[in-house]
Amino acid sequence: MATKQPDSYTSDINADKCPVCLTEKYLNPNLKLLVSPCFHKMYINRCKHKHSGDFTYQIPLTKKSHSIRSTGAKATFEDLRVEKEVQIRKRISRIFNKRLEDFRGDPEAYNKYLEMVEDTTFNLVNAVDVEETEAYIQQYTKDNKDTIDSNQRKQQSEEKHQKTRLERERREKLLRKEAYLQAEEENEKAKALQEAEILNSLASDTTKTPEDIIRENKQKQKHRRHHAGQIDIKLEPEIDIMDVEDGKSVQVDDFDPFDGLYFERDYTKVEDSYHEQFTSDVVKDQKAKAGGYLPRVAYERAISAMYFGILAPAPA
Amino acid sequence: MPDILDIFGPPAGAVEYIKEKKIGEGTYAVVYQGWAVPIVKISPEDKSKEVLPDKDKEAVAGKRKIAIKKIKVNRSAWKDGMDLASIREVKFLRELKHPNIIELIDVFSHKTNLNLVLEFLDADLEMLIKNKPLKFSAADIKSWMLMLCRGIYHCHRHFILHRDLKPNNLLLASDGQLKIADFGLARDYGDPKRPMTSEVVTRWYRSPELLMGAKMYSGAVDMWSVGCIFAELLMRVPYFAGDTDIGQLDMIFQALGTPTEADWPGMKHLPSFVEFKRYQRTPYSQLFTAAGPDALDLLDKLLQFDPLKRLSAADTLDHFYFRNSPRPTPPEKLPRTKSTEHHKQAVDLPSDLKIAGMPPPAAGGGITLGKRPRPDDTTGETRPPKLRQ
Numbered sequence: 198m199a200t201k202q203p204d205s206y207t208s209d210i211n212a213d214k215c216p217v218c219l220t221e222k223y224l225n226p227n228l229k230l231l232v233s234p235c236f237h238k239m240y241i242n243r244c245k246h247k248h249s250g251d252f253t254y255q256i257p258l259t260k261k262s263h264s265i266r267s268t269g270a271k272a273t274f275e276d277l278r279v280e281k282e283v284q285i286r287k288r289i290s291r292i293f294n295k296r297l298e299d300f301r302g303d304p305e306a307y308n309k310y311l312e313m314v315e316d317t318t319f320n321l322v323n324a325v326d327v328e329e330t331e332a333y334i335q336q337y338t339k340d341n342k343d344t345i346d347s348n349q350r351k352q353q354s355e356e357k358h359q360k361t362r363l364e365r366e367r368r369e370k371l372l373r374k375e376a377y378l379q380a381e382e383e384n385e386k387a388k389a390l391q392e393a394e395i396l397n398s399l400a401s402d403t404t405k406t407p408e409d410i411i412r413e414n415k416q417k418q419k420h421r422r423h424h425a426g427q428i429d430i431k432l433e434p435e436i437d438i439m440d441v442e443d444g445k446s447v448q449v450d451d452f453d454p455f456d457g458l459y460f461e462r463d464y465t466k467v468e469d470s471y472h473e474q475f476t477s478d479v480v481k482d483q484k485a486k487a488g489g490y491l492p493r494v495a496y497e498r499a500i501s502a503m504y505f506g507i508l509a510p511a512p513a
Numbered sequence: 514m515p516d517i518l519d520i521f522g523p524p525a526g527a528v529e530y531i532k533e534k535k536i537g538e539g540t541y542a543v544v545y546q547g548w549a550v551p552i553v554k555i556s557p558e559d560k561s562k563e564v565l566p567d568k569d570k571e572a573v574a575g576k577r578k579i580a581i582k583k584i585k586v587n588r589s590a591w592k593d594g595m596d597l598a599s600i601r602e603v604k605f606l607r608e609l610k611h612p613n614i615i616e617l618i619d620v621f622s623h624k625t626n627l628n629l630v631l632e633f634l635d636a637d638l639e640m641l642i643k644n645k646p647l648k649f650s651a652a653d654i655k656s657w658m659l660m661l662c663r664g665i666y667h668c669h670r671h672f673i674l675h676r677d678l679k680p681n682n683l684l685l686a687s688d689g690q691l692k693i694a695d696f697g698l699a700r701d702y703g704d705p706k707r708p709m710t711s712e713v714v715t716r717w718y719r720s721p722e723l724l725m726g727a728k729m730y731s732g733a734v735d736m737w738s739v740g741c742i743f744a745e746l747l748m749r750v751p752y753f754a755g756d757t758d759i760g761q762l763d764m765i766f767q768a769l770g771t772p773t774e775a776d777w778p779g780m781k782h783l784p785s786f787v788e789f790k791r792y793q794r795t796p797y798s799q800l801f802t803a804a805g806p807d808a809l810d811l812l813d814k815l816l817q818f819d820p821l822k823r824l825s826a827a828d829t830l831d832h833f834y835f836r837n838s839p840r841p842t843p844p845e846k847l848p849r850t851k852s853t854e855h856h857k858q859a860v861d862l863p864s865d866l867k868i869a870g871m872p873p874p875a876a877g878g879g880i881t882l883g884k885r886p887r888p889d890d891t892t893g894e895t896r897p898p899k900l901r902q
Contacts, residue, residue: 346798347806350798350806353798353802354805452835452836452840454659454663454831454835454836455666455830456612456663458611458667459670475705475706476705478706482729483779483782484727484728484779484782485705485727486778486779486821487722487727487778487782487819487820488727488729488731489722489733489819490730490731491731491821494702494731495704495705497672497703498704
């Protein structure tokens, strides 16, 4: 018989009591099963310790101390090894979120990158060189801040897009179902009506044989069935704020942001600097520069003032 | 000697202004709603008849709803001369004619008072932003931004700084056009020998260089406010709502990260520069979840610390945000507040937000009659002055 190794992740025999007040799960069903930062199960009397300062407790097997506050959320998975890996992967995917297009479509470079990400994840999950790995992640986050941010944004907008699309499809389905049911109901009604009609004409119409009447009606029915089978409802995709978010928004033609109000001033050109005394104080002034004032403003004003009104219509 | 009007009657194009009711009062001005009614020329024989009986005035064609802003000049304040804000308002609004700038129709004096006749506008952007059930689409926001930037570009092109841009001062006409109002803090700029005051712009919309006491600045101060308004349209709450000047800077740095010398060269030389705690920047995407990459790129370029790196009004209009889809909503289809009874003039800012000595913004909203003269490339008056009774 093989000796069973005590597994620190799955069976914490002593864990079914709160590490702070030692209340037992058996006596107090209010205890919440939480996961400690080092991924051990821990029952904690949350309501009791929520406001009572920052207690620390020790995980019996690893002898690590944690504060109550840092104790995380409820576990999703029974097996805490899975829980741990899922959480680590979640975190890693937020940081290492480069896409193929970030490598200019070079699959080899992208593959290498994915390999590196997988190594990093493996190290964290299996506790190999944790400190070095953490340091590397820190460094990576710092170096790639912009890419990480923009890719996160992209991902969010894609998710939103996906969500709106699914929502639209769901609504389409509902509408289609409604339309189908309605058509069915109408069909029933029409059928009943027709039967009454047949009976009626059988009783009153003497010009046709009963066979003729029945054949005629059957043809009518076929025709109607054919129509009812075509229910296809498509909702127009809503145009909303999302549509500009894919980063590939379409350029609108024939749009003049200036509303066509102004002449192009092509009769004059302002230089960045001139040899003159007027602005000599400002040129050297660091304060003016930091305030956003450049001598160029004075030149622009002087030169435009010269031409202002030259093309204005004469007063009536 | 008989009056010249008694002999010849009113000249062609003369307009009569009628005050209807008082709709708002501030420290320096009272605002009335009224009508501008063209006077029909009458022959001398008909002179015994009354020109326009009151009950007929409603029926006169071509009349226009107006707001009359009466500047108070009481005896005790006379020693300081007239209120500077009103003088500025007249000075600049006489020059600026643009669909997105409030129209100053006329100025006249009556007894000792100065009266400004402005187009009537009864809603502002702040009311819309605060009306949470009203949903703004990306196209709506783009439309407002476009109108705002067009108006600002017109000011800057003519070397005029508004210096008090905020949603409260952006009035909305009944046809949806956005109009920049309240030129009480405006001034012309460009003269290198004349420093300007840094005590301008309502705090929440004040740029970092003004908060640090810069005396020489440019159109970039208005563009910062435009950036703040853009953010506010996206979030529906003011982006930087500081309660003191230092608190304002602190708040800006918390959101955008504390600038370094590389971000903003010369920052340390500004008069009220103080070293701040180093904050990390919060990515825009976390705050503005509903905004597209175009919008975020524009926002980022408008909220640059270095005024020289900030987009100018012309560059903003040229930004791909405006050219890309969705197209800006046509003004007449923009969301609006339901109650037209609610008058702009009656709205007042909380006192802590108000800059001392500011009269309430001028009236806004209104009817446009006839064709508005197109502003051409001149700061000069493009409309022949109207004769008045």
